[in-house]
Amino acid sequence: MKNNTNVIDLENIETTYEGERTPVIRDVSLKVKSTEFIAIIGPNGAGKTTLLETINGLLPYTSGQGFVFGKKISKHRTEIRKKIGYVLQNFEIDQLAPFLCKDIVMSGRSGKIGMLRFANKEDWEEVWYSMGLVGMIDFAQRPIGKLSGGEFQKILLARALAQEPEILLLDEPFSNLDFSSRKQIEILLNRIHEKRKITTVMVSHDLSFLPSKCKRIIVMDKGKIIMDGKKDRILTSDTIDKIFHNGTGLK
Amino acid sequence: MIELPISLIITSILGSMFAGFVCSTMGVFVVRMNLSSIGFCMSHAAFAGAAFGMMTSINPLISAIIFSFVTAMILGPISEKARLEINVVIGFLFSIMIALAFIFLNFIPGQAASGTALRILWGSIFSVGYNDLIILVLLSFILTLFIALFYKELLAVMFHRKLAESSGINTKLFYFAVLFFTGFAVSLSLRLVGGLLVYALIINPTSSAYQFFYDFKKILIFSPLIGIISCLTGFWLSLISDFPIGASIVIISAIIFAIAIILSPKRRRGNGMLYKKTIKAV
Numbered sequence: 001m002k003n004n005t006n007v008i009d010l011e012n013i014e015t016t017y018e019g020e021r022t023p024v025i026r027d028v029s030l031k032v033k034s035t036e037f038i039a040i041i042g043p044n045g046a047g048k049t050t051l052l053e054t055i056n057g058l059l060p061y062t063s064g065q066g067f068v069f070g071k072k073i074s075k076h077r078t079e080i081r082k083k084i085g086y087v088l089q090n091f092e093i094d095q096l097a098p099f100l101c102k103d104i105v106m107s108g109r110s111g112k113i114g115m116l117r118f119a120n121k122e123d124w125e126e127v128w129y130s131m132g133l134v135g136m137i138d139f140a141q142r143p144i145g146k147l148s149g150g151e152f153q154k155i156l157l158a159r160a161l162a163q164e165p166e167i168l169l170l171d172e173p174f175s176n177l178d179f180s181s182r183k184q185i186e187i188l189l190n191r192i193h194e195k196r197k198i199t200t201v202m203v204s205h206d207l208s209f210l211p212s213k214c215k216r217i218i219v220m221d222k223g224k225i226i227m228d229g230k231k232d233r234i235l236t237s238d239t240i241d242k243i244f245h246n247g248t249g250l251k
Numbered sequence: 252m253i254e255l256p257i258s259l260i261i262t263s264i265l266g267s268m269f270a271g272f273v274c275s276t277m278g279v280f281v282v283r284m285n286l287s288s289i290g291f292c293m294s295h296a297a298f299a300g301a302a303f304g305m306m307t308s309i310n311p312l313i314s315a316i317i318f319s320f321v322t323a324m325i326l327g328p329i330s331e332k333a334r335l336e337i338n339v340v341i342g343f344l345f346s347i348m349i350a351l352a353f354i355f356l357n358f359i360p361g362q363a364a365s366g367t368a369l370r371i372l373w374g375s376i377f378s379v380g381y382n383d384l385i386i387l388v389l390l391s392f393i394l395t396l397f398i399a400l401f402y403k404e405l406l407a408v409m410f411h412r413k414l415a416e417s418s419g420i421n422t423k424l425f426y427f428a429v430l431f432f433t434g435f436a437v438s439l440s441l442r443l444v445g446g447l448l449v450y451a452l453i454i455n456p457t458s459s460a461y462q463f464f465y466d467f468k469k470i471l472i473f474s475p476l477i478g479i480i481s482c483l484t485g486f487w488l489s490l491i492s493d494f495p496i497g498a499s500i501v502i503i504s505a506i507i508f509a510i511a512i513i514l515s516p517k518r519r520r521g522n523g524m525l526y527k528k529t530i531k532a533v
Contacts, residue, residue, distance in 0.1 A: 086414065098467045
């Protein structure tokens, strides 16, 4: 146990994929306070997703120390995950997939409810509340495979919220979406942060969509954190210009 | 048709019903988790195992279960890690299992035994004994209980394994539970449907159910139902026509699948357009 106010506390973390030699992220130290909204930006392959999945323990770190809620990640993985909502990068879902939206949103809570227990009235209330929050309550009975990209993203967000998370990890929440869907998700993220004060860590490679509630930015490149600070300062710095506009060919 | 004692017929009918139930229930998970090729391999391993049992005069059911579990234990972790191209491993294991089965069959002692040996290849209508029936009923019960108790975890894992893991579910446990039950279901149905065709009983009914429903619960109800209907109709077809039972069951389930594809509301043209319109209207 570690007692301090940081909900996420990483010290010199290094994560290497199984069977590989070079670590994807190296020497990463990161402290996130409760209710902070931060964005991790960087070019593709910078190790942003790896960092997110190190936080919720999906990828075990190979050296350093990591704590979430003051608990060691490597030891309390499952326990920690129940309080972390994770929204995966937009993935393909089979059109014929036999799941209704409400069941998918409920599946976010299944870890929290616990084994050998059944969803009760309060659990369903939380599901309806989350779906309402993202404006998808009318879609409850719709098959998940028939949604558009933006609708699907909202359901995944509702799924994470139904968990009543204390931390929200979002991996590229704007990827593969059209302009209006991006705008909607951006408004949603602001609203969720305002209403629920969930500590939010968002990963993005797109600088044009950073929700206004996001005040702190971390820049990653080649597996390392190269900058960490206030949004306005970071976005106008020379390093950003170098990484995003010249170096990697990204916009 | 020959006159048969009624108790034998009842045992066989119940046997095919429960075999249909366990196989097509497991099919729901196997199909959704993309384990089709693993299951395919396991069913042939069970076949080799049964042949081995006959050669060494141990209970073929036990050796079938052991063979199919060993295969699952090899293939499961490999496909998890994906360090090796899974299709290569499956192609390799599948051919080895068939080769082993033929070698074992060749060494089965005595003339009379070769008939029994051939029966595990294409199944036999009256091979389900009273003991097998008891085990099948027991497995059906355990399987139903397992699904009822862990429905929410199973649904989460079926939707997306990584997301399920991220919300605090031990997905490995459920992954191996599915492999475990599939091995059991295959080994128990082997003697009825036959080693070469048992896998169709896992895939066909489920694939038919997938054509009609978007609700996971409904698929879990209708897939076993179609499986049971396939088995019973196959049983009847085999009785009146003298077709081998395995072949009859597979043909029936394949016909149901073909009809399902044709009738499927999911595949109807213009359906997508209609759906978009309703979404907009809402």
